[in-house]
Amino acid sequence: xxxDTARTGLQLRSLINADGELQLSLTPVPTPVPAANEVLVRVxxxxxxxxDLGLLFAGADITKAEQRGSNRxxxxxxxxxxxxxxxxxxxxxxxxxxxxxxxxxxxxxxxSAAAQALLxxxxxxxxxxxxxxxxxxxxxxxxxxxPGTTATEGASCFVNPLTALGMVETMRxxxxxxxxxxxxxxxxxxxxxxxxxxxxxxxxxxxxxxEHVALLRSQGATHVCNSSAETFMTDLIEALIATGATLAxxxxxxxxxxxxxxxxxxxxILKKRAAPYSRYGSSVHxxxxxxGGLGLGPIELNRNFxxxxxxxxxxxxxxxxxLGAQGTQRLKERIAAELKTTFASHYAGELSLLEALDLxxxxxxxxxxxxxxYLINPNKDVG
Amino acid sequence: xxxDTARTGLQLRSLINADGELQLSLTPVPTPVPAANEVLVRVxxxxxxxxDLGLLFAGADITKAEQRGSNRxxxxxxxxxxxxxxxxxxxxxxxxxxxxxxxxxxxxxxxSAAAQALLxxxxxxxxxxxxxxxxxxxxxxxxxxxPGTTATEGASCFVNPLTALGMVETMRxxxxxxxxxxxxxxxxxxxxxxxxxxxxxxxxxxxxxxEHVALLRSQGATHVCNSSAETFMTDLIEALIATGATLAxxxxxxxxxxxxxxxxxxxxILKKRAAPYSRYGSSVHxxxxxxGGLGLGPIELNRNFxxxxxxxxxxxxxxxxxLGAQGTQRLKERIAAELKTTFASHYAGELSLLEALDLxxxxxxxxxxxxxxYLINPNKDVG
Numbered sequence: 001x002x003x004d005t006a007r008t009g010l011q012l013r014s015l016i017n018a019d020g021e022l023q024l025s026l027t028p029v030p031t032p033v034p035a036a037n038e039v040l041v042r043v044x045x046x047x048x049x050x051x052d053l054g055l056l057f058a059g060a061d062i063t064k065a066e067q068r069g070s071n072r073x074x075x076x077x078x079x080x081x082x083x084x085x086x087x088x089x090x091x092x093x094x095x096x097x098x099x100x101x102x103x104x105x106x107x108x109x110x111x112s113a114a115a116q117a118l119l120x121x122x123x124x125x126x127x128x129x130x131x132x133x134x135x136x137x138x139x140x141x142x143x144x145x146x147p148g149t150t151a152t153e154g155a156s157c158f159v160n161p162l163t164a165l166g167m168v169e170t171m172r173x174x175x176x177x178x179x180x181x182x183x184x185x186x187x188x189x190x191x192x193x194x195x196x197x198x199x200x201x202x203x204x205x206x207x208x209x210x211e212h213v214a215l216l217r218s219q220g221a222t223h224v225c226n227s228s229a230e231t232f233m234t235d236l237i238e239a240l241i242a243t244g245a246t247l248a249x250x251x252x253x254x255x256x257x258x259x260x261x262x263x264x265x266x267x268x269i270l271k272k273r274a275a276p277y278s279r280y281g282s283s284v285h286x287x288x289x290x291x292g293g294l295g296l297g298p299i300e301l302n303r304n305f306x307x308x309x310x311x312x313x314x315x316x317x318x319x320x321x322x323l324g325a326q327g328t329q330r331l332k333e334r335i336a337a338e339l340k341t342t343f344a345s346h347y348a349g350e351l352s353l354l355e356a357l358d359l360x361x362x363x364x365x366x367x368x369x370x371x372x373x374y375l376i377n378p379n380k381d382v383g
Numbered sequence: 384x385x386x387d388t389a390r391t392g393l394q395l396r397s398l399i400n401a402d403g404e405l406q407l408s409l410t411p412v413p414t415p416v417p418a419a420n421e422v423l424v425r426v427x428x429x430x431x432x433x434x435d436l437g438l439l440f441a442g443a444d445i446t447k448a449e450q451r452g453s454n455r456x457x458x459x460x461x462x463x464x465x466x467x468x469x470x471x472x473x474x475x476x477x478x479x480x481x482x483x484x485x486x487x488x489x490x491x492x493x494x495s496a497a498a499q500a501l502l503x504x505x506x507x508x509x510x511x512x513x514x515x516x517x518x519x520x521x522x523x524x525x526x527x528x529x530p531g532t533t534a535t536e537g538a539s540c541f542v543n544p545l546t547a548l549g550m551v552e553t554m555r556x557x558x559x560x561x562x563x564x565x566x567x568x569x570x571x572x573x574x575x576x577x578x579x580x581x582x583x584x585x586x587x588x589x590x591x592x593x594e595h596v597a598l599l600r601s602q603g604a605t606h607v608c609n610s611s612a613e614t615f616m617t618d619l620i621e622a623l624i625a626t627g628a629t630l631a632x633x634x635x636x637x638x639x640x641x642x643x644x645x646x647x648x649x650x651x652i653l654k655k656r657a658a659p660y661s662r663y664g665s666s667v668h669x670x671x672x673x674x675g676g677l678g679l680g681p682i683e684l685n686r687n688f689x690x691x692x693x694x695x696x697x698x699x700x701x702x703x704x705x706l707g708a709q710g711t712q713r714l715k716e717r718i719a720a721e722l723k724t725t726f727a728s729h730y731a732g733e734l735s736l737l738e739a740l741d742l743x744x745x746x747x748x749x750x751x752x753x754x755x756x757y758l759i760n761p762n763k764d765v766g
Contacts, residue, residue: 055662087687090653090660253686270473277473279437280698290686299684301694303636303676304470308701311684312693315663 007031009133010353010378014056015095020085022060024076025069026353027095032136036110039118039142043378045155046102046130047345048356050251050292050368056098058091059084059296062366067359074357099130099376101158103151106142107134114139122151126158131353133378146336155375156187156345161335162328163291163316164192167249168201169323169331170314174287178202180240180248180261183294184224185212185370187345188251193221194342202243204236206257212370227257233264240268248288249314254295258288258311259302266305281306289314294368348372352380390414392516393736393761397439398478403468405443407459408452409736410478415519419493422501422525426761428538429485429513430728431739433634433675433751439481441474442467442679445749450742457740482513482759484541486534489525490517497522505534509541514736516761529719538758539570539728544718545711546674546699547575550632551584552706552714553697557670561585563623563631563644566677567607568595568753570728571634576604577725585626587619589640595753610640616647623651631671632697637678641671641694642685649688664689672697677751731755735763 008028015023034040048056060078069075080088103124109115123142129135145154171179181192184205196203197220205216205224213224223239225232239245246269248261265286273282286305291314301311320328335343348364348371355361356376365374391411398406417423431439443461452458463471486507492498506525512518528537554562564575567588579586580603588599588607596607606622608615622628629652631644648669656665669688674697684694703711718726731747731754738744739759748757 058662083687087664088660088662091662094660096660259681277471277477277479279441279471279474281470283701291690293686298642299682299686301682301684303673303682304466307674307696307698310693310695312695313690315690318666318691 010382011097011129011133012056012099012131012353012356012376012378013095014058014098016058016080016085016088016092018092020080020082022058022078022080024056024357026073026357029132031134034108034110034115034136037112037115037139038110038136039106039115039123039139040108040134040136041104041123041125041142042107043102043104043130043132043135044151045104045350046099046376046378047156047159047347048365048374048376049100049156049159050294051159052098052100053366053368054293055096057366058088062362065359065362072354074354076357076359076362097129097132099132100128101126101156102130102135102376103145103154103157104135104379105151112139118142118144121145122149122154124154124157131356131376131378133353133382143332143336146339149339152347152350152375153339153344157335157339157343159316160188160191160345161343162320162331164188164195165331165334166316166319166323167192168195168199169327170289170319171201171247174247176245176247176287178204178243178245178247180204180206180245182206182248182257182261183208183251183292183370185215186251187373190216190219191343193219198342202245204239204243204245206236206261233260236260236264237267237271240264241271244268246284246286250288250290251292252295253290253293253299254297256300256302257295258290258299259305261288262286262305262309262311263302281308283308285310287311291315345373346371347375350375350377350380352376352382353378354381393765394480394512394516395482395514395736395739395759395761396478397441397481399441399463399468399471399475401475403463403465405441405461405463407439407740409456409740412515414517417491417493417498417519420495420498420522421493421519422489422498422506422522423491423517423519424487424506424508424525425490426485426487426513426515426518427534428487428733429482429759429761430539430542430730431748431757431759432483432539432542433677434542435481435483436749436751437676438479440749441471445745448742448745455737457737459740459742459745480512480515482515483511484509484539485513485518486528486537486540487518487762488534495522501525501527504528505532505537507537507540514739514759514761516736516765526715526719529722532722535730535733535758536722536727540718540722540726542699543571543574543728544726545703545714547571547578548714548717549699549702549706550575551578551582552710553672553702554584554630557630559628559630559670561587561626561628561630563587563589563628565589565631565640565644566591566634566675566753568598569634570756573599573602574726576602581725585628587622587626587628589619589644616643619643619647620650620654623647624654627651629667629669633671633673634675635678636673636676636682637680639683639685640678641673641682642688644671645669645688645692645694646685664691666691668693670694674698728756729754730758733758733760733763735759735765736761737764
């Protein structure tokens with residue numbers, strides 16, 4: 001067995017205490033010794049995905065966060081609102097590691113041949129706790145990156161790519177033929193646009209600014225609707241008539257958008273069909289899956305879209321379980337093959353673990369603004 | 384072929400004209416001569432179901448309705464609000480017959496043996512346009528009632544019974560083991576309570592008054608929650624823990640109730656399980672099907688029930704298509720066998736066609752209040 005590790009490494013932790021105070025800190029944790037079928041990864045790049053922000057900040061008002069402790073050992077504290085706290089009873093008092101995915105170099109390996117084969121390789125990992133200097137994972141959770149691929153290039157090769165591909169697979173499994181996507185100028189949205197262009201799937205992109213319309217058009221998107229425009233509903237219905245989309249993936253969740261999409265779909269269906277009037281609306285099933293929570297308010301559905309509709313939560317992990325191991329493997333192979341093209345991610349910058357707890361940096365990356373995705377390199381600025 | 388009919392019969396009609404005015408009238412229509420495989424039914428009892436009210440009144444403000452025309456040939460007019468009108472473009476200018484189901488005597492029959500066999504029998508029909516003196520339908524749409532059953536007893540043997548049984552079948556098909564039902568003191572709700580008691584299915588009844596709690600308890604219901612009570616959420620969660628229900632059928636649709644049910648289900652699941660905290664909530668799928676529109680406002684979903692959830696429209700007809708002919712036949716046989724017990728309906732009164740267009744009567748039956756269901760007998764007070 002090869003040893004090439006410090007005795008402890010730092011790990012970013014998020015804790016809610018009994019008083020409802022959120023505490024973020026860097027905790028030294030013992031660096032594990034890999035078991036026979038495990039590898040130890042020195043994490044070099046881990047993206048801060050919107051899904052990480054939820055665990056990290058727990059709905060706390062981060063604009064009012066304060067730093068306690070020293071600059072070298074900071075403790076960031078913020079208050080979790082009562083309403084958010086109710087749903088988090090199960091994590092109160094638990095110091096939780098963060099970071100769904102990332103990449104780095106295998107610096108130690110267990111005795112098995114499979115583990116030894118990865119030694120020295122750069123691998124991507126979907127394993128949680130990736131905002132850590134070292135992560136020990138089973139061999140089958142470490143995906144070796146193609147030669148010539150850096151940790152930065154491979155850092156985001158699970159969450160967004162599998163989510164985007166999962167949307168397309170869901171469309172096929174549930175017998176739809178086109179897609180609608182909101183917050184469509186996001187990293188994920190740009191990826192989905194590339195996939196749909198490559199696979200010939202009609203896609204209606206919904207964005208919130210003219211700047212994002214231009215961005216997606218520059219990437220070859222055909223249908224881009226600006227929900228801030230006065231003509232939004234007309235534009236949307238036109239795009240829905242052109243594409244025939246009856247399935248939407250919505251990153252926002254709060255507000256009226258999910259309902260507007262269903263309304264637009266029903267209007268498009270009724271315009272194209274010459275079916276007799278039914279007070280139950282068309283018989284075509286229209287579905288919106290909410291996969292994110294960028295909008296925190298309630299979802300408001302004004303029911304003027306008939307009775308054949310559904311709105312529901314969607315997460316990539318349960319979907320992949322439904323798709324099965326073989327299907328998931330097929331998606332992963334495509335991701336590996338197109339990592340520098342279809343599935344390339346762009347970052348606004350790279351943060352060390354200390355920088356990730358810097359109030360000024362937090363103020364920027366906590367917004368999860370489009371084009372402002374950051375990477376954490378837990379081994380940046382470390383001796 | 385037997386002839387026992389007048390040359391024309393009256394039919395209740397609902398029309399929206401181009402100005403957005405709703406017009407209700409009694410129109411004389413030629414009484415059809417049955418084709419070989421058809422029967423002519425003299426309708427004697429047809430319930431005014433909530434689903435009929437939607438087609439009849441088209442969302443018009445019926446409290447401000449006026450009568451034009453004579454007392455013998457009334458024309459009731461009311462204004463359809465702009466918002467409601469938008470969804471009804473397809474029916475503007477079409478004079479529409481009303482009445483989903485009903486029962487009566489076969490007074491003429493086509494030449495086929497199957498048709499002749501029904502002559503003189505009392506049959507139930509699910510065929511639309513049942514608020515008519517005479518209805519001609521294919522033989523297979525006419526269900527002969529068991530001997531000794533009156534038209535009144537058989538009038539409601541499709542919509543509510545098939546809907547209630549459809550809910551139970553949906554529960555089984557989608558792998559749930561218990562049910563939640565709202566507006567549970569309705570005719571349909573009482574029926575569902577009887578079915579669930581007979582079949583040993585745990586049922587959480589949600590009602591809006593203490594009076595309805597008492598009514599359902601008097602019929603043997605175990606779990607009845609009053610959504611007007613201050614303790615509603617606590618009561619609901621307790622009932623959900625006791626039953627393990629993860630599927631709800633909601634007659635109301637508007638407001639916060641659907642979301643409250645999902646919140647209660649998630650809370651019940653988390654209380655029973657010792658799973659580790661996940662910011663995505665439990666992995667147990669929670670579903671609310673909205674099958675009615677008693678609440679006209681938007682559905683408001685406050686998302687504090689994790690990611691494994693769905694809300695959608697549900698209608699009995701598409702469900703029966705999914706269930707298939709054999710499954711539907713099984714349900715119909717059960718209904719016929721239990722027509723005077725499980726599937727017995729209760730009515731507040733019987734109206735002639737003229738009375739159905741009486742403003743004072745409309746003011747009562749348009750409310751669709753629990754315990755205030757009316758029957759129309761299109762041949763009442765007719766020479």
